[in-house]
Amino acid sequence: QVQLQESGPGLVKPSETLSLICTVSVYSIRSDYYWGWIRQPPGKGLEWIASVYHSGSTYYNPSLKSRVTVSVDTSKNQFSLKLSSVTAADTAVYYCARSNGVYGDQISDRYFDLWGRGTLVTVSS
C-alpha cells in the first residue's frame, strides 16, 4: 500500500516553475508529523529542500528559500512543492518524506522515517 506518492510533470522548461504534489495515504496529514521535500541530482547526494507542518508552519533551505514554496492541503491529504525559475541544476529525483518524532517534538528532533518512491524532474527546453 503506497503511503507517500509524488506526482507532477517530469519535464519542466528553464525559467518556469516546477510543481509537485505528494499524496499521503494511510496517515492523516493533520497528525503530528512534519512533511518534507528532498531532492537528489543524478549521481549525487541528498539535499533537503523544505518542510511543512499541517498548521502551515514552513521551513526552507536558505539556499533555495527565494524560489521555494511548500504548502499543505488538508482536505486532500496532500502537500506540495513549487520551485520557481528553474535551471538545469534543478534536475533531480524529488522525494517527499514524513518527519516523525515524539508528539510535540520540534523539527530539529525529527527524522525522515517514511519516503516516497521519488520522481525524476528534468529541466530542459
Next chain:
Amino acid sequence: SYDLTQPPSVSVSPGQTATITCSGHKLGDKYACWYQQKPGQSPVLVIYQDTKRPSGIPERFSGSNSGNTATLTISGTQAMDEADYYCQAWDNSTGIFGGGTKLTVL
C-alpha cells in the same frame, strides 16, 4: 552554513565491522540520523536520534554521536549492506545531509 562531512567511500570484508563517520561542528549537541540508499531506491532510515534503530532494521546497525562526530557502525557486515549511507542533522531548523559514503563489501 553548517556542513556534515563523510568519507566518500568505505570498504569492508563480509563479516567484519564497518564504521562510517559524519563530522560537523558540535554535532554531538544535535540529533544525528542515518539513511541507507541502494541503487534506484529511496533512502531508508537505519538510525535516528543518534542511537535508535527503527523497527525492522537489523541489530547489526548501531549509532553513536559525541563531540564533533557521529558514527554508524555495522557489525558482521553482509553483502546486502552494500549501499550509500547518508548522515543527517538539523541546524537552526535547516535540514543538513552529509555528502554520502559508498560502502563496498568485498
